[in-house]
Structure formats: structure tokens, C-alpha cells
Amino acid sequence: MQLSREALLNAYRAMKTIREFEERLHVEIQTGEIAGFTHLYCGQEAVAVGVCEHLGTQDRIVSTHRGHGHCLAKGCDVDGMMKEIWGSREGLCKGKGGSMHIADIDKGMLGANGIVGAGAPIAVGAALASRADGPGPDGMKVAIAFSGDGACNQGTTFEAMNLAVVTQAPCIFVFENNHYSEHTGVSYAVGTNRDIASRAEAFGMKAWRADGTDFFAVHETMREVLDHVRGGGGPAAVEFDTERFFGHFEGDPQRYRGPGEIERIRAERDCLTRFRNAVTAAGLLDHGDIDALDAQVLGTIEAAVAAARAAPRPTADDVLADVYISY
Amino acid sequence: MTKMMYRDAVLSTIMEEMARDPDVVVLGEDVVGGMGTAGGPEAIGGIWSTSTGLYDRFGPGRVIDTPISESAIMGAAAGLALSGKRPVAELMFADFIGVSLDQLWNQIAKFRYMFGGKTRCPAVIRMAYGAGFNAAAQHSQSVHQILTGMPGLKVVMPSTPADVKGLLRTAIRDDDPVIFLEHKALYATSGEVPDDPDFMIPFGHARLSRAGGDVTLVSSGLLLGMCEAVADRLAAEGIGCDVIDLRTTSPLDEETILDSVEVTGRVVVVDEAPPRCGLAADLCALVAEMAFSSLKAPPQQVTPPHTPIPFARELESAYLPSVDKIEAAVRRVLAWR
Ligand SMILES: Cc1ncc(C[n+]2csc(CCOP(=O)(O)OP(=O)(O)O)c2C)c(N)n1
Ligand SMILES: [Mg+2]
Numbered sequence: 001m002q003l004s005r006e007a008l009l010n011a012y013r014a015m016k017t018i019r020e021f022e023e024r025l026h027v028e029i030q031t032g033e034i035a036g037f038t039h040l041y042c043g044q045e046a047v048a049v050g051v052c053e054h055l056g057t058q059d060r061i062v063s064t065h066r067g068h069g070h071c072l073a074k075g076c077d078v079d080g081m082m083k084e085i086w087g088s089r090e091g092l093c094k095g096k097g098g099s100m101h102i103a104d105i106d107k108g109m110l111g112a113n114g115i116v117g118a119g120a121p122i123a124v125g126a127a128l129a130s131r132a133d134g135p136g137p138d139g140m141k142v143a144i145a146f147s148g149d150g151a152c153n154q155g156t157t158f159e160a161m162n163l164a165v166v167t168q169a170p171c172i173f174v175f176e177n178n179h180y181s182e183h184t185g186v187s188y189a190v191g192t193n194r195d196i197a198s199r200a201e202a203f204g205m206k207a208w209r210a211d212g213t214d215f216f217a218v219h220e221t222m223r224e225v226l227d228h229v230r231g232g233g234g235p236a237a238v239e240f241d242t243e244r245f246f247g248h249f250e251g252d253p254q255r256y257r258g259p260g261e262i263e264r265i266r267a268e269r270d271c272l273t274r275f276r277n278a279v280t281a282a283g284l285l286d287h288g289d290i291d292a293l294d295a296q297v298l299g300t301i302e303a304a305v306a307a308a309r310a311a312p313r314p315t316a317d318d319v320l321a322d323v324y325i326s327y
Numbered sequence: 328m329t330k331m332m333y334r335d336a337v338l339s340t341i342m343e344e345m346a347r348d349p350d351v352v353v354l355g356e357d358v359v360g361g362m363g364t365a366g367g368p369e370a371i372g373g374i375w376s377t378s379t380g381l382y383d384r385f386g387p388g389r390v391i392d393t394p395i396s397e398s399a400i401m402g403a404a405a406g407l408a409l410s411g412k413r414p415v416a417e418l419m420f421a422d423f424i425g426v427s428l429d430q431l432w433n434q435i436a437k438f439r440y441m442f443g444g445k446t447r448c449p450a451v452i453r454m455a456y457g458a459g460f461n462a463a464a465q466h467s468q469s470v471h472q473i474l475t476g477m478p479g480l481k482v483v484m485p486s487t488p489a490d491v492k493g494l495l496r497t498a499i500r501d502d503d504p505v506i507f508l509e510h511k512a513l514y515a516t517s518g519e520v521p522d523d524p525d526f527m528i529p530f531g532h533a534r535l536s537r538a539g540g541d542v543t544l545v546s547s548g549l550l551l552g553m554c555e556a557v558a559d560r561l562a563a564e565g566i567g568c569d570v571i572d573l574r575t576t577s578p579l580d581e582e583t584i585l586d587s588v589e590v591t592g593r594v595v596v597v598d599e600a601p602p603r604c605g606l607a608a609d610l611c612a613l614v615a616e617m618a619f620s621s622l623k624a625p626p627q628q629v630t631p632p633h634t635p636i637p638f639a640r641e642l643e644s645a646y647l648p649s650v651d652k653i654e655a656a657v658r659r660v661l662a663w664r
Contacts, residue, residue, distance in 0.1 A: 035461030035640050087461070087639030098463045098638030114465030115426065116395050153394035154426070181395055183371050185362035189394040255371065256361040314637075316645035323634045 003219070008285055009293065011053055011215060015045040015272055016297045017078065018069045022246075024301050025068075025085065029250045033309075034085055038099045041069030043213075043245035046271035047176050048073035050218025051144060054226050058136065060108040060126040061144040062119040066244075067112025070146055071102050074109045082304040088311035095314040096322070116181075117154025120145040120173060124160045127171035127235070139230030140170045147173065150181020152196045153189055161203040164235035172229055173200055173237040176212060178244040183256045200237030212240030213269040216278065243269045329522055334514040336491035337377040337453070341415055343524060344499045345385050351499060352407060353381055354391040354400060355417030374419055375455055375514055397423045401430035401452070408450040409438065413499060421456035421470045421508065435504045436479035447502040451495075457510040457549055457599060458647055463638040469548070472600035474506050475576040475609075481505045481530055482577040486551040488518040490574060493528030500527070510549040531578035535587070539567025542657055543587040545610055546597040547573040550648055554597055557653045566661065576606055584610065585618050592623035593660040597653055602630040624663030627656045 003011070022040040029038055041048065044066075052061070052073035063070040071081055076092060084091025085099050092102055103111035110126060113119050123145030130141035151157055152175055164171040175196045179186045186194050197207040206228060210221040218240060225236050243265040247254045254262070279285040331339070345351045358378040360371035372379030382390040393400050397418060404416040418424065424431060431452070438448045458467035475482045481503055485491045491509070498505040536551065537544075537558040544554040551572045558568035569587040573580065588594050594614050596607040607628035614626050629648045637643055 036638060037460075037462050037466065087641070089639075093638075095639035095642060096464075096635075096637045098461065100465070101463055101638070114463065115423070117426070150395045153396050155396065155398050156426070181356075182374070183357045183360040183362070184392060184394075188362050188392065314639050314642050316641070319634060319637055319642050319645045320632060 005284065007053070008279055009289065011049055011219070012272075012275060012285075012290060013293050013297060014049040014053070014073055015215065015275065016293060017300065018045045018048065018072050019272055020297050020301045021068060021072060021078065021082075021304075024305060026246060026250065028305065035087060036098045036100070037065075038085065038250050039066040039248065040246045040250065041066050043243040043265065043270070044176055044178060045069055046215040046218050046275070047174070047212045047240045047242055050215050051174055051222050053219060054222050055108070055142075055144070056138065057106070057108045058141045059143070060110055060123070060141070061146065062110045062123040062126065063112040063146050064119060064148060064151065065100050065112065065114055065116065066148070067102055068099070071104070071109055071112065074104075075107045076102065076104045076109055078300055078304045079307050080104075082308040083311045086308035086311065087314070088308060089314040089318060090311045094318065094322070116148070117151045117156040119151070120147055120157045120160035121163070123173075124164045124167075124169050124171050127164065127169035128167060130170050131167070135230075135232075140232060142170045142172055142226065142229050144172045144174055147175050148181060149175065149177040149179065149186045149190060149196060150184070152199065153181075158199075158203070161200055161205065161235070161237070165204040168234040170229050171235045172225055173235070175237065175239040176242050177239055178242050180244065180248065180256065182248045185256065195239075197237055197239035205235045205237055206233070207237040207239065209239045209241070212242030213271045213274060215271055215275050328519040330517055331488055331520050332515055332517050333485075333488045333491055333509070334375055334377055336488040336520055337495060337509060338379060340492050340495040340499070341378065342381065342384070344496060345381065345389065347524075348413065349389075350411060351413045351415060352389045352391065353378055353415050353417070354393055354403060356393055356395055356400070356419055358417055359390060359392040373417060375509070377453070377509075378417070397426035398430055401427035402434065404450040404452060405430055405435045405438070405448065408435070408448045408504070409446060413449045413451070415451045415453060415499060418452065418454040420466050421454040422465050422468050424454070424470055424474070431480075432477055436477045439503065440479060448504045449502045450504045451498045451507055452504070453507040453509060455511050455514075456508050457512055458636050458643060459512045459549070461638055461640055461643055464635040467636040467643075469599040471506075471508055471576050472598075472605040475606060476604070479504065480577060481575065482508065483530065483575050484508045484510075484547040485574065486510075486513065486548055486572050488516070489520045490528060490534070490572075492520045493526050494530075494574060496525075497527045497530060501530070508548065512549050528574065530575045531580050533574055533580035533583040534572040535569060535583065536572050537568055537570035539569050540590055541567045542593040542595065542660055543569045543571065543584070543591045544595050544597060544653070544657065545571045545573065545584055547576065548599065550597045550599055553648065553650045553653055556650045557657060560650075560654060561657065568657070581613060581617070584613065588614050588618045589621045592621050593663075595627045595629060595653065595656045595660060597629045597648055599648065600630065601633055602628060603633055605630060624660040627660055629653050629656045
């Protein structure tokens with residue numbers, strides 16, 4: 001189905017926001033100002049955006065350690081995220097969580113997660129809540145579990161898939177296959193001949209496969225998947241073949257990459273370039289439209305970094321707050 | 328003696344024990360690294376570089392890269408151990424015991440007792456623990472408090488490269504399951520390590536790292552160094568600290584603690600794990616129970632508060648014990664009357 005001009009602009013803006021957010025962090029991290037472990041989502045933007053463009057705040061997602069893209073695509077505040085990554089008390093988690101634990105429950109973003117494989121069962125729980133609530137005017141609310149090719153090897157992920165099938169929970173398992181879990185390749189670690197979707201099929205759900213660096217492929221596939229799940233067809237899975245542009249974590253020497261691999265994926269598999277080429281070739285948007293968005297996004301990120309730098313720091317008293325609810 | 332880093336003491340001990348005993352096998356995530364290929368330059372040998380070169384030397388039968396599956400890693404270690412091997416399994420971060428807990432708690436820890444003493448389970452489970460890197464609530468924890476509470480496990484927390492060498496060798500040769508806790512902030516620290524290929528440190532023998540006689544400080548792992556720093560500060564004022572490095576929390580060397588407290592009458596226990604039902608509380612109870620008549624002041628604990636570990640720099644440093652906090656506790660017990 002043809003996307004409107006506005007939808008195209010929104011999708012590009014969302015992907016570009018993730019890209020610039022991450023590219024900027026990549027630079028800022030080298031200065032030593034940002035503490036902790038940061039895993040960048042660059043290269044995978046089309047997946048987060050192509051999935052989340054279909055969702056409303058009533059739909060819920062559960063993310064991973066590489067969560068910035070999912071958070072941004074689900075509508076988390078750019079400034080609030082940047083402040084969290086900087087450890088400010090004005091951050092989305094008041095500086096308690098940092099990059100790996102950004103959450104915004106009101107936006108339907110149930111958390112990035114430091115424990116690989118922890119997310120899928122949580123998403124099933126969210127889907128069971130939707131099932132209990134029953135369908136609304138837009139059909140069934142869904143829950144999405146984002147998982148990597150590494151996370152798909154955890155027993156938790158298997159258990160979650162089976163639970164979703166036996167309960168027919170409106171849950172969608174989105175597997176982002178970026179070919180690596182830390183240093184280990186998917187060809188080694190995933191026994192089903194690199195194929196993750198077939199595992200989901202084996203558990204008894206319908207599964208799709210698509211190119212995760214092609215926004216339009218992701219978006220169109222997700223439309224089918226969501227029609228199936230919102231229509232009461234039970235859980236589903238999608239495997240997106242995608243690329244991670246940076247190291248596993250910031251500072252990773254990436255000796256496991258093949259020669260020229262990073263240059264090749266940047267040149268041939270960049271979802272933003274592919275989007276620009278596709279929409280300009282089809283005459284849907286022109287370069288000027290996209291350049292204007294680029295400039296706008298750069299401004300947003302620049303402002304977010306300045307705000308994060310200037311934001312108030314937490315104090316020792318904050319350590320004890322929010323362990324429990326205070327009545 | 329050879330000067331080496333804590334992390335190299337881990338690696339060299341595993342290397343030596345694998346060379347000595349063909350039953351020693353290593354498994355874990357990225358322990359080969361680099362797509363599970365044959366030890367080429369892309370193979371990182373574990374994210375802590377504590378298995379670098381093992382795959383090259385001992386091959387795929389004995390150095391096993393696993394998918395991200397901690398439950399299976401732990402269970403496979405159990406099965407290997409019950410089948411005559413000596414697995415040395417690595418959990419990248421101690422926090423991931425959560426994923427593998429059943430295999431550790433209900434399986435590995437209990438086999439020998441449940442099976443009426445008829446079996447051995449010589450598994451070593453190594454894991455990197457501890458805070459100080461702003462790695463937040465799921466990548467910073469000290470888990471010895473939980474694991475020490477599990478009957479059937481031995482729990483080791485070396486604080487120096489020499490102790491890594493002596494205690495890890497003992498762990499690998501021990502026929503019981505051993506949890507070997509490596510503090511992330513110690514990996515890059517250096518120290519002299521004995522060259523004797525059979526150098527071993529028996530479990531349950533604490534080390535007196537400073538002798539002073541006025542007050543007893545008990546700790547282990549990273550915080551031991553902070554206790555030593557406090558002892559050195561106070562020595563300048565003529566105050567003598569006994570600093571005890573527990574080395575193992577299970578078995579526990581009660582005697583060394585009690586002997587010291589009987590002389591000093593004052594004790595401060597310093598621990599990185601949360602306070603409730605923890606090691607520090609346990610040791611304070613021990614002293615109160617067994618050395619009550621020697622006490623000149625109530626035993627004191629220095630631990631983080633009862634909260635998860637926060638991310639931001641200011642929060643994490645407020646959360647953690649520090650030299651200043653330990654010194655303040657020592658001054659409290661000294662001033663008590
Ligand atoms: C339970 C658990 N095991 C191991 C890790 C360490 N770790 C963090 S990310 C990662 C790789 C995850 O790979 P994948 O699921 O493919 O996600 P990607 O990093 O490619 O986004 C590993 C092993 C962890 N955080 N949690
Ligand atoms: Mg991956």
C-alpha cells in the first residue's frame with residue numbers, strides 16, 4: 001500500500017533521529033563524559049521504525065540492551081533519553097538506569113534490558129494483559145518482543161514462544177538478525193542453519209522473513225503480521241535480516257568482521273540511503289525534502305546533547321529513593 | 328615469583344591445569360570468540376581475555392564456545408562434572424546466575440548430598456562480579472551473598488593475582504563445585520605470583536594482610552584494598568588494624584576472625600553485597616555469638632544500602648563502600664565506650 005507523503009516524512013525523520021542520536025553518542029562516548037555500557041543501534045533503524053510506525057501507545061514493546069532505536073521509535077522523549085544516558089536526575093529513569101535500562105511505561109515501552117533473553121517472556125505477559133482486556137476499536141492491542149539473533153538462543157525465548165502459542169497471546173516476536181551476538185557469528189550459534197523464523201514456526205506460530213535494511217519491506221511485512229495478530233490469529237514472528245554498523249559495544253575492536261565488511265554494509269545496506277534512493281527515484285519525495293529533515297534532526301540532537309550536559313545531576317540522597325513505592 | 332595481572336593469573340592457571348589434566352574443559356560465551364573459528368587473531372578468548380589461546384592449544388573438544396544460554400552452560404557443566412570431566416565454566420557477568428539458577432542451586436550444589444555422598448561434582452563456575460563501572464543494576468552485582476547461602480557450593484573471592492593462582496588451582500583440582508568470583512576492577516591489577524606449578528592455597532584459610540592489634544577489618548575481593556588503605560592511613564596515627572582477607576566465604580575461616588577479635592575487641596566487616604541477610608551481617612553475628620566477652624564495641628558493617636545498583640556516577644559512588652566510609656566506621660568502634 002502506498003504511504004502518504006506525511007507518513008514517508010515521519011518514517012524518515014524517525015530513522016534519521018535514531019541514526020543521529022547514535023552517531024552522536026559514538027562521538028561523545030570517546031570523550032569519556034558518558035558512563036557505563038552503551039550499545040548502538042545504527043544500521044538497524046528500519047526495523048524499529050518499520051515496526052513501531054504501526055503501533056499506538058496502547059501497544060507495548062519490550063526491548064533489548066541495544067534499545068535506543070526501539071525507545072525512540074516508540075515515542076520516548078529524545079531529551080529525556082539523552083539525559084538518562086548522561087546520568088542526569090532529569091533522565092527518563094532519573095539516572096538510575098542508563099543506556100541499557102531506558103523505559104517509558106506510559107508510552108508502551110516496557111524497558112530496554114541488560115539481560116539477554118529477558119524480554120520475550122515479559123512481552124508475552126503484556127500480550128496476555130491485552131488478551132484479558134479484549135479487542136478495542138482498532139482490534140487487539142499487541143505486544144512486541146524485540147530480540148537479537150543471540151537472544152533467540154535463550155531458553156526464556158523458547159518458553160515465551162511456546163507460552164504465547166498455547167495461550168494464543170497477541171504477541172509478536174521480532175528477531176533482528178544482525179549476524180552477531182557479541183563476537184560470535186549467527187552461523188555458529190544458531191543451529192537451525194542461521195534461520196530463526198523456522199524456530200518460531202516449529203513452536204506453532206506463523207512466521208515471516210524480510211530484509212531489515214529495506215524500510216518498505218519491514219513496513220509492508222509488519223502490516224501483514226499485525227493484520228494477522230490484531231485479527232485474532234494468535235502470536236506471530238518475523239525475522240529481519242539487518243546489520244549493525246558499530247561494534248557490539250563502544251570500544252569493541254571488531255576483529256571478528258570479515259575484510260571490508262563494515263565498508264560494504266555501510267555502502268550497500270544502509271537503510272537510510274536505501275530509503276532516500278527509493279523515494280526520490282519514485283518521485284515521492286525530493287532530495288530537498290530529505291535534506292531539510294536531516295538538518296532538522298541534527299538540530300534536535302544538538303539541542304538534546306546540550307540539554308543533557310546542562311541537566312542537574314543526581315545526589316547521594318537519590319540513591320535510596322524508589323526502591324519501593326512510598327505511601 | 329613472576330609479576331602478572333590478575334586476569335593473566337586466571338588465564339595462566341587454567342592453561343597450566345588444562346595441560347596437566349586432560350579432563351579439564353572450558354565452556355562459556357565467547358570463550359573462543361570470533362565466530363567460533365579456530366583461534367585466529369579474531370578470536371578474543373572471552374570478553375575478559377581469560378581464555379585467550381586456550382582454543383588454539385587444546386582444540387574444540389576441550390574449549391567450547393556456547394550460544395547465549397546460561398542455563399545450558401550451567402547444566403552442561405553439571406553433566407560434564409558427573410561424567411568425569413572437570414569443567415571450568417564462565418559466566419560473563421555474575422548477574423547472569425539469575426538465568427542459570429536452577430542448574431546451580433537445585434542441581435550442582437545438591438548432587439553430592441542428595442545422592443548420599445556417592446558422587447562428585449568437580450565443576451568450577453567462574454564469573455566476573457562487582458560494581459564501579461556505572462554498568463547499572465544488571466551488570467554490577469556482587470553475588471557471593473546469595474551463593475554462600477547455598478549449602479554444597481564452595482565460594483572463592485580472590486583479591487590478588489597470587490591468590491587467583493593459588494585458589495583457582497585449588498578450585499580446579501577440588502572435587503566439589505566451586506564458585507570463583509573475579510572482581511572486574513581487579514583484572515588489570517598486578518602482583519607477584521609464585522612460579523611453583525603446584526602452588527595451591529587451601530580453602531577456608533583467611534589471610535592476615537595487615538597486623539595491628541587495635542581493630543579488626545574483615546573483607547575480601549576489591550574492598551580488601553580499601554581496608555588496607557584505611558589501615559595504612561591509621562597506622563600513621565599509631566592505630567593498628569588487623570586486616571583479614573577471607574579468600575573464601577564458604578568454607579569460612581572463623582578461627583582467624585575470632586582470634587583477631589579476641590585481641591582487638593573491635594571489628595568492622597566490609598562487603599560489596601547488599602546488607603540484608605548478607606555476609607557482613609553473618610560475620611557480625613559470628614563475632615557476637617563467639618567472642619562476646621572480648622568485644623569493646625558493637626561490631627560494625629560497611630555495605631551498600633538495600634537498593635539495586637544505580638547507574639549515574641554520583642549515585643554509584645554514593646552507593647558503594649569507600650575508604651572514607653570504612654575509616655569512619657573504624658573511628659566509630661575506636662571511639663566507643
Ligand atoms: C543473560 C545474558 N547473557 C549474556 C549477556 C552479555 N551480552 C550482552 S549483549 C550480548 C549479545 C547479544 O546478541 P544479540 O541477541 O544478537 O543482540 P545484538 O547485540 O546483536 O543486538 C551478550 C552475549 C547478557 N547481557 N545477558
Ligand atoms: Mg545480534
